[in-house]
């Protein structure tokens with residue numbers, strides 16, 4: 360099961376237990392691991408064209424087949440991944456998605472979630488639940504916004520309906536992704552409270568723009584969505600209210616340090632997933648729809664031209680990829696994705712754990 364819910368309590372004194380609780384793994388298993396999480400772009404195709412979406416702007420000559428994805432999932436498990444987030448594009452446009460879910464739920468021990476725009480029918484929802492879907496993330500970022508494009512509104516409304524439907528169908532872990540932008544900043548807290556009251560977890564991050572893969576090709580209209588210094592005070596108020604209600608039991612997924620950083624990093628997009636001085640592995644392995652190993656969810660990067668997920672079967676190649684990843688990522692200007700920041704925190708826990716004197720000596 361996905362157990363992000365308790366992450367905020369993991370201050371340093373809890374570190375030895377945190378990773379084991381979240382991913383249900385033994386200390387012996389942890390010792391050999393370098394990366395715990397993965398995000399996969401199952402496809403870059405989508406049945407929507409959201410205004411701020413950068414993913415669908417990159418078309419790949421050939422995407423992996425369902426069989427190849429199943430093989431890729433086995434490789435991820437073999438190299439120690441404990442959690443896979445299946446994203447896109449829109450993963451549900453692939454008819455074979457239930458087969459991948461079935462494989463993950465019956466043949467692997469990895470936890471997994473799907474992030475979707477929720478524009479699929481009752482039959483597909485049933486197929487996914489029957490296949491073993493336990494964690495579902497919907498985008499409802501612009502609920503109630505007054506200045507939205509039709510595609511954005513369709514996604515938010517479908518997301519809410521699908522969360523309610525999947526709740527009725529017994530899917531235990533339901534989450535809504537909210538992207539804060541200049542157009543929805545005034546109603547974000549209403550949306551968060553509504554969802555939390557409904558028993559739905561809320562993940563939140565600022566709109567990311569202006570850097571990385573194809574970001575230089577952003578449409579002029581995107582200007583309306585961007586967060587700038589003029590939004591800092593509103594973001595401060597949102598961050599402190601989020602922290603307050605999270606402490607009071609609201610179902611807010613991001614950690615307190617992440618929320619505290621929202622007013623600054625959310626505007627400047629200057630959070631870094633690694634440092635220039637110490638070589639570290641990526642917070643998450645990100646796999647593109649053609650099987651390439653990406654720099655991160657923002658960028659394919661040079662590593663994508665060199666490595667495919669299938670190359671990671673070879674341990675030396677995997678280690679070489681990790682080194683090349685750092686060599687490239689350390690010069691990145693930054694971003695502020697909650698998923699990347701939280702994965703990074705978990706990697707830090709793992710590193711601290713491994714560096715603890717006397718920890719699992721052998």
Ligand code: SF4
Pocket residue numbers: 405406407408409411412413414415447448449476514
């Ligand atoms: S639903 Fe997601 S993948 Fe599709 S266009 Fe919108 S943001 Fe992009």
Ligand code: SF4
Pocket residue numbers: 571630631632633654655656657658688691692693694695699
């Ligand atoms: S800081 Fe890291 S995760 Fe963020 S855009 Fe740069 S390489 Fe990607």
